[in-house]
Amino acid sequence: MRxxxxxxxxxxxxxxxxxxxxxxxxxHGHLTPGGGFQGGAVVATGxxxxxxxWAYEDVAGMIRKVTMKAQExxxxxxxxxxxxxxxxxxxxFFTNVLANSGSLFGLSVPFGPNPGELNTxxxxxxxxxxxxxxxxxxxxxxxLYLLSGLNKKEEGx
Amino acid sequence: MxxxxxxxxFVILAGGLLLIxxxxxxxxxxxxxxxxxxLKNGQEQTAANNIVTAVxxxxxxxxxxxxxxxxxxxxxxxxxxxxxxxxxxxYEDE
Amino acid sequence: xxxNLPFIAVATLSLIGLATVVTKKNLIKIFLGINIFEAAVNLxxxxxxxxxxxxxxxxxxxxxTDMVMATPQALTLTSIVIGVATSALLLSxxxxxxxxxGTIDTDQIRRLRE
Numbered sequence: 001m002r003x004x005x006x007x008x009x010x011x012x013x014x015x016x017x018x019x020x021x022x023x024x025x026x027x028h029g030h031l032t033p034g035g036g037f038q039g040g041a042v043v044a045t046g047x048x049x050x051x052x053x054w055a056y057e058d059v060a061g062m063i064r065k066v067t068m069k070a071q072e073x074x075x076x077x078x079x080x081x082x083x084x085x086x087x088x089x090x091x092x093f094f095t096n097v098l099a100n101s102g103s104l105f106g107l108s109v110p111f112g113p114n115p116g117e118l119n120t121x122x123x124x125x126x127x128x129x130x131x132x133x134x135x136x137x138x139x140x141x142x143x144l145y146l147l148s149g150l151n152k153k154e155e156g157x
Numbered sequence: 158m159x160x161x162x163x164x165x166x167f168v169i170l171a172g173g174l175l176l177i178x179x180x181x182x183x184x185x186x187x188x189x190x191x192x193x194x195x196l197k198n199g200q201e202q203t204a205a206n207n208i209v210t211a212v213x214x215x216x217x218x219x220x221x222x223x224x225x226x227x228x229x230x231x232x233x234x235x236x237x238x239x240x241x242x243x244x245x246x247x248y249e250d251e
Numbered sequence: 252x253x254x255n256l257p258f259i260a261v262a263t264l265s266l267i268g269l270a271t272v273v274t275k276k277n278l279i280k281i282f283l284g285i286n287i288f289e290a291a292v293n294l295x296x297x298x299x300x301x302x303x304x305x306x307x308x309x310x311x312x313x314x315x316t317d318m319v320m321a322t323p324q325a326l327t328l329t330s331i332v333i334g335v336a337t338s339a340l341l342l343s344x345x346x347x348x349x350x351x352x353g354t355i356d357t358d359q360i361r362r363l364r365e
Contacts (some may be wrong), residue, residue: 009242030205031311035213037328069232076229094218099204108206110196113313115175127214127221134225138232142339149239149346163273174265177295178258184303192300192320197322208308208318212325224329231336235320235343242350 002055011053017048020058026132030121036128047140056147065144068137075134082126098122257298264291278348278355282341289334298328 002008025032026039051059086095099122100108107119195212203209212223254257264287271284300320308318349355 031308032207032209033208033209033307035210035328037332051211055169065251069236072229072232076225079222079225083222094215096203096215099202107204109200109206111200113310114206117313121203121211124203124205124210124214127218128210131221131225137227138228141336142235143233145235145239146343146346149242149343149350152350155270168275170269171262171266172308173260177254177262181253181255181258181299182257183298184301186302186320189302189320192322196308196320197317208310208321209324210313212321212329214342217322217325220326220329224332225335226334231339234340238340238343238347242347 002054002058003011007100011049012075014015015050018049019043019075022046022136026105026128027126029116030124031116031118035137037132039066039128039131040132043132044139044143047083047136048143051140051143051147056151060144060148063144065141068141070137072134072137073101073129075137076083078130079127079134082123082130096122096124257294257301261291261295261298264288264294276357278345278357281357282338282345284336286334286340289330289337293327293330293334296323296330299323 022039022043022045025034025040026040028034029035031038047063051063063074083094087093090096091097098104098106099120100106101122104118105122105125107117109117109120168230195208197211199208199211199216200206203211205215263340268286268288268291271287272281275281275284300323302317302319305317305319306313306315308321308324343353348360352360355358
């Protein structure tokens with residue numbers, strides 16, 4: 001069932017802000033409180049607002065289950081691939097090979113309070129992004145399955 | 158008889174749970190050697206400002222791997238339980 | 252008595268959650284009781300790692316460097332995600348039972364054996 005026009009317009013206006021806020025929490029996970037799991041939950045809440053405000057039949061064409069399932073699997077594969085990258089380079093499993101090294105995310109940080117740079121912390125931002133994509137896809141798929149199971153008409157009862 | 162047994166079990170469990178505020182000190186943890194090492198050397202070894210994220214993804218990365226697989230399994234389980242109910246809808250999508 | 256307030260809250264919430272699971276008849280209320288119990292366990296994990304006069308273990312613009320313990324907070328993150336997974340599976344159970352039996356009262360579900 002659809003909600004009124006006020007609720008639908010409010011959900012349309014709120015979703016971009018929730019998306020930007022969630023992506024900020026995911027990306028700055030190594031500097032401020034937050035990280036992959038928290039940011040993924042915030043973005044999935046924004047998607048849930050849109051799914052609940054519009055009726056399920058309108059949304060089912062645009063947010064499809066196949067896309068979200070592929071996104072969740074891609075997140076988990078990226079996480080395992082980043083952990084196995086250290087195996088391919090000759091170190092142990094899950095070693096932080098990019099920290100303090102000078103390439104992609106590899107600035108060094110001395111001990112003590114500092115304002116915080118985005119370029120630090122090695123493999124950790126890549127893992128944050130992977131887990132954020134996985135949690136976003138996973139929570140949206142759960143919500144879509146529960147709603148489609150409720151809306152299905154009984155055949156022969 | 159059954160109701161008396163339920164109340165008795167509840168009283169025993171309540172007594173056991175109320176030992177927690179009685180015996181523990183709030184604000185003085187007993188053993189904190191591992192966390193002192195993480196707080197002193199975590200910023201130089203992992204170059205991250207957030208020590209909790211460094212512990213979750215770098216020092217204890219295996220637990221995070223297990224947790225991601227648990228979340229993935231939960232989604233697979235929900236999809237499995239609705240499989241018979243949504244049988245004709247899935248083939249229409251593709 | 253008030254210096255121990257987080258532990259008293261843990262005991263109270265655990266007892267409330269346990270009482271809800273044992274005595275209620277509606278399926279959704281039983282699942283809410285399980286959720287309250289998991290919240291009490293997460294609170295217990297975090298409040299074990301507190302140190303007097305400490306701040307959060309984050310070095311970005313930190314006012315001082317005595318910090319609370321960081322490992323219990325990391326373990327609580329894992330516990331919260333496992334609670335979400337459990338709640339998702341329980342709620343899909345509730346939807347399937349409602350489709351099959353037409354009611355979610357646990358006394359009725361035991362009697363209509365099909």
